[in-house]
Amino acid sequence: MGMQNAIDAEVEFVGRHLSAVELTFAENWDQLPGPKDGRVKWVDGRFDAVPALFVAIGRLAGADTIEIRSIRIIVDPEHAP
Numbered sequence: 001m002g003m004q005n006a007i008d009a010e011v012e013f014v015g016r017h018l019s020a021v022e023l024t025f026a027e028n029w030d031q032l033p034g035p036k037d038g039r040v041k042w043v044d045g046r047f048d049a050v051p052a053l054f055v056a057i058g059r060l061a062g063a064d065t066i067e068i069r070s071i072r073i074i075v076d077p078e079h080a081p
Contacts, residue, residue, distance in 0.1 A: 009052040009073045017045060021056045025066045029058075040069075051076040 024032070024043045034041035044055040052075040061067045 006073070006075050009047055009050045009075055012047050012049055013054055013071065013073060016048065017054065021068070025058045025068070029066065
């Protein structure tokens with residue numbers, strides 16, 4: 001059951017959240033949380049269909065380039081269906 005939630009969370013992230021995360025990085029970089037140097041920021045959120053949270057970490061790679069460096073998905077096994 002836990003493995004299926006992890007797979008469902010990955011599918012939901014790509015299908016429902018990835019483009020919003022990319023847009024948030026692009027449009028709100030200066031307002032996002034991160035270290036004081038401003039080169040690393042993150043976007044976090046909650047899934048709709050799976051009891052899980054995510055955080056995407058981005059890095060400023062150039063004047064107009066933001067790289068998504070990692071995406072962490074945390075599935076809550078205590079609230080699994």
